[in-house]
Amino acid sequence: xxxxxxxxxxxxxxxxxxxxxFISGWVExxxxxxSIAFIILRDKKGTLQVTALKKKNPELFEKIVSxxxxxxxxxxxxxxxxxxxxxxxxxxxxxFKILSKAETPLPLGVVDKVESELDTRxxxxxxxLRKQNIQAIFKIxxxxxxxxxxxxxxxxxxxxxxxxxxxxxxxxxxxxxxxKYFEKDxxxxxxxxxxxxxxxxxxxxxxxxxxxxxxxxxxxTRRHLNESTxxxxxxxxxxxxxxxxxxxxxxxxxxxxKASECKEEIEILExxxxxPKLPFKRISYDEAIDILNKNGLELSWGDDFGTxxxxxxxxxxxxxxxxxxxxxKYPLEAKPFYTMPEGEKLSRSFDLGCKGVELASGSQRIHxxxxxxxxxxxxxxxxxxxxxxxxxxxxxxxxxxxxxFGIERFLMELLDIKNIRECILFPRDRTRLIP
RNA sequence: GCCCCGGUAGUGUAGUGGCCUAUCAUCCGAGCCUGUCGAGCUCGGGACUCGGGUUCAAAUCCCGGCUGGGGCGCCA
Numbered sequence: 144x145x146x147x148x149x150x151x152x153x154x155x156x157x158x159x160x161x162x163x164x165f166i167s168g169w170v171e172x173x174x175x176x177x178s179i180a181f182i183i184l185r186d187k188k189g190t191l192q193v194t195a196l197k198k199k200n201p202e203l204f205e206k207i208v209s210x211x212x213x214x215x216x217x218x219x220x221x222x223x224x225x226x227x228x229x230x231x232x233x234x235x236x237x238x239f240k241i242l243s244k245a246e247t248p249l250p251l252g253v254v255d256k257v258e259s260e261l262d263t264r265x266x267x268x269x270x271x272l273r274k275q276n277i278q279a280i281f282k283i284x285x286x287x288x289x290x291x292x293x294x295x296x297x298x299x300x301x302x303x304x305x306x307x308x309x310x311x312x313x314x315x316x317x318x319x320x321x322x323k324y325f326e327k328d329x330x331x332x333x334x335x336x337x338x339x340x341x342x343x344x345x346x347x348x349x350x351x352x353x354x355x356x357x358x359x360x361x362x363x364t365r366r367h368l369n370e371s372t373x374x375x376x377x378x379x380x381x382x383x384x385x386x387x388x389x390x391x392x393x394x395x396x397x398x399x400x401k402a403s404e405c406k407e408e409i410e411i412l413e414x415x416x417x418x419p420k421l422p423f424k425r426i427s428y429d430e431a432i433d434i435l436n437k438n439g440l441e442l443s444w445g446d447d448f449g450t451x452x453x454x455x456x457x458x459x460x461x462x463x464x465x466x467x468x469x470x471x472k473y474p475l476e477a478k479p480f481y482t483m484p485e486g487e488k489l490s491r492s493f494d495l496g497c498k499g500v501e502l503a504s505g506s507q508r509i510h511x512x513x514x515x516x517x518x519x520x521x522x523x524x525x526x527x528x529x530x531x532x533x534x535x536x537x538x539x540x541x542x543x544x545x546x547x548f549g550i551e552r553f554l555m556e557l558l559d560i561k562n563i564r565e566c567i568l569f570p571r572d573r574t575r576l577i578p
Numbered sequence: 579g580c581c582c583c584g585g586u587a588g589u590g591u592a593g594u595g596g597c598c599u600a601u602c603a604u605c606c607g608a609g610c611c612u613g614u615c616g617a618g619c620u621c622g623g624g625a626c627u628c629g630g631g632u633u634c635a636a637a638u639c640c641c642g643g644c645u646g647g648g649g650c651g652c653c654a
Binding site for chain 2: 172175176177180183194196228229247249250251252255258261262358362364368371373447502503504547548549550551553563574
């Protein structure tokens with residue numbers, strides 16, 4: 144099999160000067176000066192210049208300058224050293240072939256001098272992704288997820304895959320999508336929570352999943368998606384939630400570190416990525432309430448933090464030099480049924496915050512089946528609906544805990560992206576189902 | 579789910595009852611130009627979200643649908 148190129152744009156070196164090379168890509172721009180024309184060709188790695196001279200081959204010249212922008216072509220030609228051209232070389236074409244002609248006008252310009260709205264860009268995401276700054280986000284995303292696998296493998300975790308189609312109506316806390324499953328009703332999983340806990344009864348001890356979350360919530364904001372991804376992790380034989388926070392902060396640190404190594408992409412995005420220092424500050428819910436009240440807010444014990452409180456708290460922590468912080472020991476009432484209580488009112492739980500945004504939340508879980516049943520009832524759910532889940536607690540279930548960590552939220556904070564839709568290829572929000 | 583604000587060429591915009599045969603840029607097409615890299619210049623092309631209503635007259639005012647943006651609630 145022969146690939147339709149001998150070189151990528153940026154792989155051409157002085158070794159190729161005066162030699163014939165074969166290149167392929169998208170026609171980004173054509174600047175026709177009259178007797179000479181410059182065709183900017185884009186491939187995976189960058190752009191290069193094809194320089195056509197009318198005098199040399201009038202027929203080829205006419206044909207090549209009339210190719211619509213964004214068509215895919217391949218070009219055969221001599222590579223010439225040129226100080227005037229980008230990359231220090233240019234291709235003088237001997238012949239070329241249109242592999243796929245682009246229609247005009249384009250629904251979205253790749254190098255046009257006008258901005259486009261996010262909505263238009265998402266409608267034409269395949270073209271949007273031809274821009275190197277948009278690609279950069281997903282290249283960084285890839286690296287960050289690679290570091291999740293690397294880090295957790297080192298910590299002796301295995302990656303698992305649990306069902307997205309589930310029978311149990313809800314673990315509470317959020318609306319789920321109802322679907323038809325042959326003769327039964329089924330639901331899309333809001334998270335792998337119950338399944339990853341069930342894995343704790345197997346002896347695998349440490350598991351994680353790059354999970355899809357499906358949430359049927361009617362919100363429409365720039366930080367919510369109805370389909371999102373997360374790093375979901377669970378580990379057994381813990382002595383408390385601190386064991387989990389250690390893994391989480393180490394994970395976040397390694398993801399941030401890996402992202403900071405994507406120098407080229409960070410430069411394209413014109414961002415700064417500063418790796419946070421470990422350990423992250425631990426602040427109990429009680430202390431957080433105190434801090435907020437001392438800073439002019441009026442909160443009673445048991446109140447949830449709203450957006451205003453979260454922002455304010457993020458600011459205060461930043462001033463103290465902690466961009467990342469854990470808020471621990473939330474009121475039991477504010478947490479889902481599987482959360483381990485601590486005393487009467489508190490829970491062995493934590494949220495990871497960053498500049499006022501909640502990135503992750505986790506806890507030690509209940510491993511005693513009777514307590515778990517009781518908590519399910521108190522939370523207004525029916526233990527009958529959780530039989531398969533509860534069964535795994537009856538034949539040897541070690542103490543365990545874990546967290547869920549939203550990947551798109553993480554990218555927003557990492558790259559200072561204002562709309563979460565930028566962080567996922569094809570976002571699903573309240574109204575968008577296509578593409 | 580609640581509140582606020584929008585929808586004008588392919589893209590992004592100007593236009594608040596008659597001056598709109600709708601502005602500008604980008605884009606597309608034709609032409610000129612031998613070193614462009616946001617190329618330049620000349621000429622041409624292309625639009626008022628949909629359905630009702632008010633009015634002598636609606637892009638402009640009113641009602642509804644669809645749809646976009648922001649905020650809140652909830653959450654990741």
